[in-house]
Amino acid sequence: MPIVQTENLTKVYNPETVPVHALRNVSITIDTGEFTSIVGPSGSGKTTLLNMIGGLDKPTSGTVLVDGVNVTRLKDRQLINFRLKNIGFVFQHFNLIPVFTARENVSFIMLLQKKDKKEMRQRTDELLEAVGLGSLKDARPREMSGGQQQRVAVARALASRPRFILADEPTASLDTRAAMNLLDIMLRMNHEEQVTFIFSTHDQRVIDRARRVITMVDGIVEADEHRK
Amino acid sequence: MHLLLTIAWRNIWRHPARSGVLIAAVAVGLWAAVMVIGWANGLMQQRMDYVIERELTHLQIHHPDFPDDGHPWDHIPDHNQITSWLDDHPQVRSHASRTITDGMLQSPVKTSGVRIRGIDVAAETRTTTFHENMVQGEFLDADLSNPAIISRILADEHNMRIGNRIVLTFENVDRELTSSAFHIAGLFTSASSEYDKRNIFVRSKDLTEILAGRPIFHEIGVMLVHEIETEAFVAMLNKHFEDILAQTWRELSPELSMIVELGDVMILLISLIIMAALGFGILNTMLMALFERMRELGMLLSIGMSKVRIFCMIMLEALILTFSGALIGMALAWLSLHHLGQTGINLEMFAQGAALIGFDYLIYPFLSIGDFLLMSLVVVSVTLAASLYPALKAVRIHPLEAARDA
Structure with missing residues (x-):
């Protein structure tokens, strides 16, 4: 069952001065539960594609359907609400709230969703245990390594029980061991929580473990490989 | 709200030094504004009280021609009828009648033009605080014939001391020049050196005898129970009595009124800066x-935080910082005002310059509770207004900022 569908998605930056075609008629479908990596060299359009799917940027033309909803037509306020309910984000630079502890960072999104306190506490503890940070619940980001911070970011993205998680170069700031560890966690969560993962990367270690690899070059989908 | 308060509070302490500087800026800003206004209030009030209570009084009654011409024959008609009316009026705290003429002070050293003021010691002491200006000798109740008090400045200029004789020459009501000898009974010093150089005090009964051979009065100074009633009372007096001119202290001393108004403008300007x-x-x-x-x-x-929440978060940060600073500033300002309101701000080093323009060098700052709260409200409003732009800028940030490299 498709969770994300893009149809003829095109994005042109500076259309009136020096046009830069970031995406050219990209049409892809991603089903629920997939573990998909979007790969390609710098400037190939993978981050732009993720931003379009996440409703963080508007396409020049084409549509993005998330669970049947055309996100390109949603207004700002609707988009914020849509993201809160449906999408989890993992950023390359972790982007945790520095003044919050790991526990607070994870539960923050559930506070925005106005979840029940007991449920919130239970879910936070479960997720932090699941990403191997049970002993660092009260640590602040500056007291954690990059790998640990990114694991908190994954736990945060999962906290709201989103339909899918978008991760832009999640391992780019991590060493090999931390990257592999994070990937293990993401795969486990994909399996256990049945959450769809869509991530961009140019890290071969990550590409090797993805179940589907969409390769982009110059804003065009050059290859779409499903693996077993 | 709890979430926003928590995040705002934590954000404030992300950079304790910077937040501390901002809190200190608000505190010092409020303290400075309150102190400047308190000082200016004290300065104006002191000058107003000084002029009104030491000499001018809330209102004065004259013959209609006397304020412009100052002729001794322009004395108040029906003086006794007016003073009886004033005695019976509950709005009147006290009044003092004065006999006034312009003349020459002659001493072996020099001659000076002066205004000779004949006063009734008992009535004057009840009505004004001029007697507090005495620095040496007695206040006209000396056992001397024709006692006079002059300022220390005038005494120094004429090389005179207590007990010395001076000669005063002036026109009487028959328009004839007359001279009479007076003896210096005491010396005074007011806040204004110019006033000191131009005024001499004698007993009203001594002066009126020489001027007219009978009691005549040129001025009745009236102190009311409440200063705020002055204008209405003056209007009533002018309506009730013919051939007199009653004037408020603002009309009598436009320069004082102007100083008060100028003071208000200065306070506003300084506060704005x-x-x-x-x-x-x-x-x-x-x-x-x-x-x-x-x-x-x-x-x-x-991740889904609404723009309204982000706006509120930034404003809350500003609000917490401002209230912290405002509370500290208010406490500091209150303590400073309380202390300096008792001890006064001593500007003795500027005493000479201050005296030239009629100000005392000891200023007692004050601020009404209403003004105090208004000032605090203004500081908080200014802070919130200044935070509005950053808060609005925050909600215009694009979510893609999250993906940018540091």
Whole structure:
């Protein structure tokens, strides 16, 4: 069952001065539960594609359907609400709230969703245990390594029980061991929580473990490989 | 709300030094504004009280021609009828009648033009505090014939001492020049050196005898129970009595009225400058804090925090900082005003210059509770207004900021 569908998605930056075609008629479908990596060299359009799917940027033309909803037509306020309910984000630079502890960072999104306190506490503890940070619940980001911070970011993205998680170069700031560890966690969560993962990367270690690899070059989908 | 308060509170303490500086800026800004206004209030009030209570009184009654011409024959008609009416009126606290003429003070050293003021010691002491200006000798109740009190400045200029004889020459009501000898019974010093050089005090009964051979009065100084009733009371007097001119202290001393009005304008200007400096300081600090957190704010928007919440979060940060600073500033200002209101601000080093323009060098600052609260409200409003731009800028941040490289 498709969770994300893009149809003829095109994005042109500076259309009136020096046009830069970031995406050219990209049409892809991603089903629920997939573990998909979007790969390609710098400037190939993978981050732009993720931003379009996440409703963080508007396409020049084409549509993005998330669970049947055309996100390109949603207004700002609707988009914020849509993201809160449906999408989890993992950023390359972790982007945790520095003044919050790991526990607070994870539960923050559930506070925005106005979840029940007991449920919130239970879910936070479960997720932090699941990403191997049970002993660092009260640590602040500056007291954690990059790998640990990114694991908190994954736990945060999962906290709201989103339909899918978008991760832009999640391992780019991590060493090999931390990257592999994070990937293990993401795969486990994909399996256990049945959450769809869509991530961009140019890290071969990550590409090797993805179940589907969409390769982009110059804003065009050059290859779409499903693996077993 | 709890979530926003928590995040705002934690954000404030992300940079304790910067937040401390902002809190200190608000506190010092409020303290400075309150102190400047308190000082200016004290200065104006002191000058007003001084002039009104020491000599001018709330209102004065003259013959209609006397204020312009100052002729001794322009004395108040029906004086006794007016004073009886004043005695019976509950709005009147006290009054003093004065006999006044312009003349020459002659001493072996020099001759000076002076205004000779004949006063009734008992009535004057009840009505004004002029007797507090006495620095040496007695206040006209000396056992001398024709006692006079002159200022210390005038005494020094004429090389005179207590007990010395001076000769006063002036026109009487028959328009004839007459001279009479007086003896210096005491010396006074007021806050105005110009006033000191131009005024001499004698007993009313001595002066009126020489001027007219009978009691005549040129001025009745009236102190009311409440200063605020002055204008209405003057209107009533002018309506009730013919051939007199009653005037408020504002009409009698337009320069004093102007000083009070100028003081209000100065207070406003100084406050505006302080508030502008405070506002720009806060704007700068909040913008710095915002630019540092662009990626974080982008992340908050990405994950689903609404713009309204982000706006409220920034405003809450400003509000907490401002209230902390305002509370400290108010406490400091209150303590300073309380202390200096008792001890006074001593500007003795400027005493000579201050005396030239009629000000005392010891200023007792004060601020009404209403003004105090208004000032605090203004500081908080300025801070919030200055925070509005950063808060609005924060909600315009694009979620893609979250993905940007540091």
